[in-house]
Amino acid sequence: MAEHIQRRSVVVSGHRTSVSVEDEFWTEIAAIAARRGMSLNGLISEIDRDRDGNLSSAVRLYVLRELKAEFRGASGR
Numbered sequence: 639m640a641e642h643i644q645r646r647s648v649v650v651s652g653h654r655t656s657v658s659v660e661d662e663f664w665t666e667i668a669a670i671a672a673r674r675g676m677s678l679n680g681l682i683s684e685i686d687r688d689r690d691g692n693l694s695s696a697v698r699l700y701v702l703r704e705l706k707a708e709f710r711g712a713s714g715r
Contacts, residue, residue: 649679650686650693657682658694666701 645658659667671681682697689696 648682650683659697663701
């Protein structure tokens with residue numbers, strides 16, 4: 639299964655940059671932002687403040703951690 643990477647422009651702390659992640663990650667990060675009542679740029683700015691590696695990797699890891707936390711909550715683990 640070939641993954642399609644999307645490069646999108648975002649504004650992080652007032653500066654325009656781009657993030658390249660697979661479509662599935664864009665879908666999930668947008669859903670997380672919506673659930674929190676945040677803009678996508680606002681959530682990515684938060685991720686940017688806490689990251690160690692590059693921003694695209696940080697977005698992927700953030701989504702993974704959020705989905706794992708949701709799974710644990712739903713399964714009672």
